[in-house]
Amino acid sequence: MEYSRFNFKTRQQIEEFCTKNGIQIGFSDELKVLSKSVEIGKKTVKNSLGIHPMEGCDANPDGSCSDLALRRYERFAKGGAGLIWFEATAVNPKGKANPRQLNITEENLEKFKEVRNIIEKESEGCIVIMQLTHSGRFSKPEGKMAPILECKNDILDRHQKLQKLNIITDEELESLEDDFAKSAKLAYMAGFDGVDMKSCHRYLNSGLLGAFTREGKYGGSFENRTRFLLNCVDKIKAAVNDDSFIISVRLNIFDSIPYPYGFGVDKSNYLNPDYEEPIRLVKILYEKGVRLLNVTMGTPYYNPHVNRPFDSGEYIPHEHPLEGVARLIHGAYVIKKEVPEMVVMGTGYSWLRNYAPYVAAFVKKNNMADIIGFGREALAYPDFAFDILHDNAMSINKCCICCGKCVELMRAGSTPGCVVKDTDVYLPLYREIIK
């Protein structure tokens, strides 16, 4: 179906478009369901709205939050969402995606306590999960590409124009498992409610899940490809040793990269998902004590339209953004249906603008996900949750327009934020990069 920008004037127009084109997205007026609290093990999320992790690329040189990052989390905390999924935080300097990515260490622990305290003070009991990451093939710690690959990947290696393939060894992976465990312990000490073993968007651990062509104990079979993630979960559990601490995973259930290079893909057509392995993995994660899963897809580098349906980006996608939205929502539903005891946070709502709450209410009411997560929307409209819960609506004038300028800032090596709605800070930064 042909791509087009958001051009709907009413909810009815979207519903008619979906019906006409066989896109399955439901709507409900019962927004009150979104105020329901959600239990995750021993912790409670006060409502069913969450904010996805979004890197600000604005850390201090020591890896701690700068004033700009503190401002972001203060805005998020005041906005009323029950859960903040704190942005990608590197477990070691080599695994940073940019020189200004956060990196938690013993030395900067006090500063991480500070951001956690700010969120506590401003939010009345928001749950905060720290996303722990190693950027793998997208590592750029000094500002230029320094890829650490999970394995040779003809599609992504070509896309990244890689000459030399620096593949991480089994010994290095073993030692990296300890880095994840150590960082999780630090996050716990800083007062975070849990950590996420980032397994998405083809950063290192997500890459390993699709490492069909890697040799040795971390590649090839399902058991080998999931080894790193599962070992990390075990090591985090042992390091923290507190069963109220949430161990979660942000998981790509569909890479949309051809076999044998992508996870969760139909082997004969990489444009279609095959959720058999992701479901198998989620069941194992649950058995190991993981109680929270954030479902996502694609990679922002190779197929960003799968990752975040947009109105303008680096290319014109082959599908309508609503198809991408529907895929993300349906994927989360499949996981929730197969593993109902897992708390599932869904992705893909920002493109829907002020109609998102009705879709969110339908999803929540029908138990297709537990927490509805917003990414770009939170940069544009940090108090979206407050408006949904108190005014029963989102204001169209405050909504993200999916223009991609936040990502342009990031790709240009600047610090991403909303150029259109948070103009005081981010418009001048955008003017700098387009000069």
Ligand SMILES: Cc1cc2nc3c(=O)[nH]c(=O)nc-3n(C[C@H](O)[C@H](O)[C@H](O)COP(=O)(O)O)c2cc1C
């Ligand atoms: C500026 C920016 C930074 C992001 N950083 C992260 C990140 O740190 N970790 C992550 O898992 N996803 C990251 N994402 C992806 C978002 O969490 C989210 O999955 C995506 O934007 C789709 O959700 P949305 O349609 O609500 O925006 C980022 C996205 C943007 C636009």
